[in-house]
Amino acid sequence: MKVGILGGGQLARMLALAAQPLGIETLCLSATTDTSAKPVSPEIIRDDNSPTQLQDFTDQVDVITYENENIPLEIATKIAAHKNIYPGATALKVAQDRLLEKKCFTQLEINTPQYSAIESQQDLNDAVAEIGLPAVLKSRRFGYDGKGQFIIRTPSDIDQAWQTLGNQALILEQFIPFQTEVSIIATCDQQQQIKYYPLIENNHQHGILRLSRAPYENLQLQQQAQLYCQRLCTHLNYVGTLAIEFFLIDGQLLANEIAPRVHNSGHWTIEGADTSQFENHLRAICDLPLGSTASRGNSAMFNCLGELPPINDILAIPGAHFHDYHKQARPQRKLGHITLNTDDNTLFNSSFEQLCPLLGIDSIA
Numbered sequence: 001m002k003v004g005i006l007g008g009g010q011l012a013r014m015l016a017l018a019a020q021p022l023g024i025e026t027l028c029l030s031a032t033t034d035t036s037a038k039p040v041s042p043e044i045i046r047d048d049n050s051p052t053q054l055q056d057f058t059d060q061v062d063v064i065t066y067e068n069e070n071i072p073l074e075i076a077t078k079i080a081a082h083k084n085i086y087p088g089a090t091a092l093k094v095a096q097d098r099l100l101e102k103k104c105f106t107q108l109e110i111n112t113p114q115y116s117a118i119e120s121q122q123d124l125n126d127a128v129a130e131i132g133l134p135a136v137l138k139s140r141r142f143g144y145d146g147k148g149q150f151i152i153r154t155p156s157d158i159d160q161a162w163q164t165l166g167n168q169a170l171i172l173e174q175f176i177p178f179q180t181e182v183s184i185i186a187t188c189d190q191q192q193q194i195k196y197y198p199l200i201e202n203n204h205q206h207g208i209l210r211l212s213r214a215p216y217e218n219l220q221l222q223q224q225a226q227l228y229c230q231r232l233c234t235h236l237n238y239v240g241t242l243a244i245e246f247f248l249i250d251g252q253l254l255a256n257e258i259a260p261r262v263h264n265s266g267h268w269t270i271e272g273a274d275t276s277q278f279e280n281h282l283r284a285i286c287d288l289p290l291g292s293t294a295s296r297g298n299s300a301m302f303n304c305l306g307e308l309p310p311i312n313d314i315l316a317i318p319g320a321h322f323h324d325y326h327k328q329a330r331p332q333r334k335l336g337h338i339t340l341n342t343d344d345n346t347l348f349n350s351s352f353e354q355l356c357p358l359l360g361i362d363s364i365a
Contacts, residue, residue, distance in 0.1 A: 001286050002027060004061035004083075006075070008035030008043055010325040010334065011067035011262050014270070016041035018278035024286060029057050036325045058083045063285050065240060069095040069260055070142060086239040086285040091260040094236065098140045098171045098257070105255050108231040112255045113247070118170035121162045127172040128158060134175035137161045139168050149207070151175065176254060178247035182216055184225040185266040187241045187280040188233040190287050195280060196226045197273060197293045200265045202245070208332060210361055212265045212301040214272065224253050232258065241266075241281035264303070264334075271321050272299030272341040297343025300352055302359045304336040309358050314338055317351045 001024050005012045008030030016026040016037055028035070028043040037043060047053050054075065058064065064085040066076075069092055076089045094100045105112040116127035118137065128135060133155070139148035150161040152172075181204065185197040198215030199222055228244060243263030246253040266277040275283075275291025283290050307329055314322050319342040327335050340355060342348045356362065 001025070001063075002061045003282065003285065004029065004057060004064040005037070005041070005067060006064065006071050007067035008032070008037040008041075009067055010036045010327070012037040013040055013325060014267075014278045015065070015067065015262065015282065018276055019282055022279070022282060022286075022288075024282055027057070027061055029054075034328065036327050039326055054078060055082070065261075065281070065285050066092075067261060084285075087242070087260045088237060088239070091236040091238055091242075095258050095260045096141055097169075098138055099169070101257060102171065102173075104232070104235070108228075108235055110228045110231065110255045111252060113174040113176050115171055115173045118172050121158075121166065124158060124162055124166075124170075124172060128152065128155070131172060131174050136173045136175055137165055138171050138173060139165060140171050141169065147207070176247045176249055178249045178254075180248050181245065181256075182221070182225075182248055182253070183212075183243055183245045183263065183265045184222075184229060185241060185243045185263055185269070185277050186226070186229045186233070187277070187284050187290055187293070188238045189284045189290050190239050192234065193290065194226075194230060194233055195275075195290045195293045196222075196229060197266065197269060197277065198222065198295050199225060200268070202265050206332070208303070208305060208334075209264050210303055210305070212268060214268050214299050215295050220251075221248070221253060228253070228255060236260075240284050241277050265301070267323070267337050268299035268301040268339050268341070269293075270323075271339050272296055296341060298341070298345065298348040300340040300348075300355075302338040302340075302355060302361065303334055304338065304359065305334060306331050308335050309338070313358055314355070317354050318342065318347055319351045320355060 003026050005028045008028040012028050013036040019026050026041040028037045028041050030043045031046050076092050079085045094104050099117050102115045114131050118124050134153045137150045152161050181202045183200045188194045200212050200214040201216040203211040241262050243259040245256045262277045269276040274294045314320050319340050321339045324336045
């Protein structure tokens with residue numbers, strides 16, 4: 001079995017690493033030569049001017065997946081005419097457009113913040129009057145890690161928000177003063193059987209994930225999140241690993257967005273779950289039985305942004321694991337992650353407190 005991966009970043013890298021013990025080969029179609037996946041997987045450098053390259057790539061593999069949802073929809077559609085691509089084009093289309101995403105939540109009775117489509121400044125004025133302030137103006141496409149967003153706190157911010165983002169399709173969303181952010185990751189196989197990972201608590205800085213901890217133990221919220229996952233997977237005829245990010249407010253989950261792929265908040269599963277999100281994604285798209293998603297004690301995942309900490313300092317801490325993405329350093333770029341896993345609560349807390357200052361993170365109770 002050979003899996004084609006659209007993309008060559010760190011998610012492709014971790015998929016390729018998870019494929020090797022299963023005897024699965026990988027081939028990445030990458031945009032550049034300097035990729036994170038290059039040391040662990042063969043790759044083809046994408047030539048957008050080549051009319052045959054995509055077909056050549058498709059012919060060399062048995063099934064295709066992707067590491068991010070920003071690949072052109074027409075590419076996924078072309079592939080689907082000749083080869084299985086998972087997740088399918090429907091899931092990709094919904095995840096690429098925040099308005100379609102919110103409409104999907106509404107259709108499936110998944111609680112989400114109030115929202116309105118914005119196509120003109122008058123639309124924005126009307127939506128602010130309806131939704132109220134504060135509110136968040138967002139680009140409908142290509143927003144990630146806090147990009148393409150403007151928080152409107154007062155009426156005087158409206159003009160600046162429009163001047164900043166008004167040259168594209170937009171959505172205005174209700175600002176949620178959430179207690180915390182959580183995510184759920186699930187994998188759905190080709191028979192629509194779903195395995196759920198435990199809820200994950202996430203902390204962001206400047207719109208970028210810095211820290212995830214699992215499991216976030218709350219049976220009621222776990223059941224609610226799993227129900228939402230099940231509705232989405234059924235509606236989208238989903239195959240593969242899926243993440244849903246939620247705001248938690250007043251004991252209820254409000255869906256923020258979905259990711260039709262393996263997800264940053266699930267990196268803890270590499271050491272912290274019986275089967276990682278990457279392995280289960282491969283099992284699903286290759287029509288193999290899914291593995292257990294049970295957690296192995298307590299886990300934390302720290303993103304390393306802009307620079308990697310000294311490896312000796314990290315590995316000296318009990319339960320810590322070092323993941324280097326082999327990427328060139330630049331400010332705020334994800335260069336790697338550190339995971340912490342142990343079933344000893346006292347040891348976990350001690351190691352967590354040691355890791356936080358090494359990674360420039362204030363200890364979060």
